[in-house]
Amino acid sequence: MTANREIDSILQRGADGGRITPEEALLLYTEAPFHALGEAADTVRRRRYPDGIVTYLIDRNINYTNVCVTACKFCAFFRAPKHKEGWSHPTEEILRRCGEAVELGATQVMLQGGHHPDFGVEYYEELFSSVKQAFPQLAIHSIGPSEILHMAKVSGVSIEDAILRIKAAGLDSIAGAGAEMLPERPRKAIAPLKESGARWLEVMAVAHRNGLSSTATMMMGTGETNAERIEHIRMIRDVQDLAVSRGYQDVPVEESHAVGGFRAFIPWTYQPENNHLKGRTQATTMEYLRFIAVSRLFFDNVAHLQASWLTTGKDIGQLSLHMGVDDLGSIMLEENVISSAGARHRSNLHELISMIRTADRIPAWRDTWYRHLAVHRTPADDPTDDRVVSHFSSIAIPGGGRKQLPLVEAS
Template identity: 90%
Template sequence: MTANQEIDSILQRGADGGRITPEEALLLYTDAPFHALGEAADAVRRRRHPDGIVTYLIDRNINYTNVCVTACKFCAFYRAPKHSEGWSHPMEEILHRCGEAVDLGATQVMLQGGHHPDYGVDYYETLFSSVKQAYPQLAIHSIGPSEILHMAKVSGVSIEEAVLRIKAAGLDSIAGAGAEMLPDRPRKAIAPLKESGARWLEVMAVAHRNGLSSTATMMMGTGETNAERIEHIRMIRDVQDLAVANGYTDSAVEAEGSVGGFRAFIPWTYQAENNHLKGRTQATTLEYLRFIAVSRLFFDNVSHLQASWLTTGKDVGQLALHLGVDDLGSIMLEENVISSAGARHRSNLHELIWMIRTAGRIPAQRDTLYRHLAVHTTPADDPTDDRVVSHFSSTAMPGGGAGRTELPLVDVS
């Protein structure tokens, strides 16, 4: 209970699973007392996930090229076509990195890269089918709507044809990449050459209709207003309403008794190094945590909420577990894009499990579709592989490098 009856009523309705409006979400974000807001969000988590489990994933982000024509102002990773520092990995190198990931227990790869001017649908068909043939046990959770629009344009085909072809080639799930900020004003300010937020969501709707579920993301801290942050999640929720109403599923999600569409929402904070924005992150820790809680209350139709310890830090990631979060994301064996912009947070498997357990939750390794692969009910159930560390091969982090024969433990202190 708070001193404001209107806020009390909204918090109670949201905690009970009722729908709150964008206007009400904005009021909670700006005015609700922090502890009351967090308590209501955690009530949603407990109702949705009464087993007390918080999940994690082992995966690898493999970038096939840094050549890109989009030139987003917040990106430190891309190089323009014909730039001397531009590169594209041969298929042999991509498969080598997939093999390293499998050896370390990864169940998923994220294949992501720039909008290369020569890469159409056929490139991605070859990429996905080659990975699937060599490592059928790996789920390919990759690319985003921006890449799909780009490949369709290069190949001169429709969005739907592009989606169907890359799904047939082996794509299992679409990442929330490229969302950044969906409302028009902030999106044009940071990525003027990219598609509109409405167009981004249109591609997601096409994917959902054709049996590919996905995640949704948001980048906070590039100068957007509080109202624009709420508008971002409103746009996503509307598209998810369509998926729920039409029963769009992929077969694996359906087997779990859940709707497809967006499986999870993942907000993260802008990293300010080595890019054209050159600004300090506008989203403070408190703003991020408040938004996490509001998102859990607002998304009555999205199952999972993930904290971004990579951009906010492990202490903030752990605190988010008390504000509605049920997933801590991945021990990313490789990550170059956000790290290139200044994200320096690293972890290892043992520490991630410790973060979950000391928050009073039960750690569990999951797969791409949030199915539990191993539940660590007690410390005796914990994995023992000391090699599973984040960023062991990142070119953007000190000490990184692909193809190591020995993978030393990271000093996570």
């Protein structure tokens, strides 16, 4: 079989829902014609979601501390313990921001922060329970395996005990944070103090087993090889195979397209400012788009594929809707981590809806579990709140919805 015929055969099998191997995925990523690759990936999207709907979310990313002992080389957000620019927010400030988010229509909050040397399971129990008590309508899709491992170590408990306790306190879903690159070589190069990729996946598997689904992410462009990019998604797919085979789920199947385990895969691109890597390596737009398409073909067991317009820009985010993507993610009422490294793309509710509609898709507002809250089939169905805008600050409502509390100095 010639190379072209082999590629055509793999593309057809993937488009039909058949499984492709990591070796075949690498061949597609490096050699498949761009338009044929995108067409095959979009065929998968159309088969999964024949109604043509592309979803978006309204949420707020709230950082409770920038103090971190892990010092990842790509991170521009963290400050070491005792650093004069280190801070931690009191619970009252986090609740204020949650209140603003609810006022703007958010259904989800993402609470994230550094590996603070003093923050064990007890801290997160208090934080999550406070948010749930004040705003029971908010889904807490927060922290990642790295934070869970850190809190368990600080408190001297097992991973499973930590997960069960924070779930009981109100955690609804685990974010894919901290995945970066899962294969050993690139991970050690950019985050030598972080847990291994296998350990990251182990935490996710324990969470899935205990009724918490999650997302999975990947950061492209820090010097990893093409083969390592494919190995990253192979590692995720293997864990998802386990979740699917055991029937894990955290919402009734009839209420959601997603089963338990990983609900969505979200690749994003490394941002080069204000960090130790200094932008020496970055992923190109074509590399990103090709990887999006290969991911849709490769993940026959992950329901949703989300584009990262925040790191690639809105034009590329919209173009990705023709490469197999069915979700544009959040408007992000607040985001401070990636933006500190140079990602300054912003959007608003009307613009995100327009991006979807002008790509010949139907916009739909979703919740954490991809249940549709509103479908905007025509402009007459569109929401009218002009305040729902991306922000890179602590104030989501212009002028501030509530008095801002002072920061607590890092100890």
